[in-house]
Amino acid sequence: MRALVFTEIDVVSMMDVPEVIAGAGEEIISVTRSGICGSELHGIRHASFRVPPLVMGHEFVGLTSNGRRVAVNPLITCGTCSACLRGETQICPSRRLLGAHLAGGFAERVAVPSVLVHEIPDELEWDRAGLIEPLANALHAWRLGGSPTGQRVAIIGAGAIGLACLEVARHFGASFTAVADLAPERLAVATALGADLVTETLSETYDVIFDAVGVAATRAASIAQLRAGGTTVWLGLANPDAGFDALDLIRWEKNVRGMFAYNDKSFVEAIALAPQLDLRWGTTVPLEEGARVFTELMHGARTPIKALLEP
Ligand SMILES: [Zn+2]
Ligand SMILES: [Zn+2]
DSSP states (O other): OEEEEEEETTEEEEEEOOOOOOOTTEEEEEEEEEEOOHHHHHHTSSOSSOOSSEEOOOEEEEEOTTOOEEEEOOEEOOSSSHHHHTTOGGGOTTOEEBTTTBOOSSBSEEEEEGGGEEEOOTTSOHHHHTTHHHHHHHHHHHHHTTOOTTSEEEEEOOSHHHHHHHHHHHHTTOSEEEEEOSOHHHHHHHHHTTOSEEESSOOSOEEEEEEOSOSHHHHHHHHHTEEEEEEEEEOOOSOSOOOOOHHHHHHTTOEEEEOOOOOHHHHHHHHHHGGGSOOOOEEEEEGGGHHHHHHHHHTTOOOOSEEEEEO
């Protein structure tokens, strides 16, 4: 079968790979859409937990062998540690991610544990279903931000995660939503989704700020523009630097929450929420063009905002 493979540092290639085989407790999913994630664009530039050769892709939907339309929660967790028993499976110390620790969705087919497979609503088109995984992140971030209905919310970064955060904030009734990004074409999408303010950099103060970029400047801004006692949720993974004013954080009781993923409950809720949202900022691209699109995005192309590979 055909797959987009991370072959060496900085390189992805389309190639023929062996057909997948379902192990015990697994099923085969015929992939219909598989989103390219910003974490993958950064993740192949240096040695990390993604080890080549690897079929990446953790944001995928598809069909089971008996034709069910499904989304796959890509996080495999142990189910027995204290985090899992608390229901916080997203921070299970032995968590493994499909498409990172194991083969993922940048392929015609993928074998996945059956427990991670969830049916999706009939009315949800594939192009929108392919955005369920970023939406699950946004839903979890909303919770970590204290579910700020009726409050002023800002989002730094109008990529897929940022736009999903915007849709969640508007759906749950934030009183005001601001989106900061350097790319005008991305801000135009935020405006179309109903953001009250779009800007290159935040200047007012907010109750809750989501940093969906993850560099020193955005982390510093996410604290500087927070009201006293407010919360910023850091989801962006662009680099490890922080560079924020710790005394501002201390004097004004500001909260920082790190966030990487979601539990199965949030994933299932994202599936139920998806039909009620716009989710039209994905761009479907044939899998065969995956290497070209991935490489362009890796080298800084600002569009598509979310490429969905279609085998
Ligand atoms: Zn991702
Ligand atoms: Zn666990």
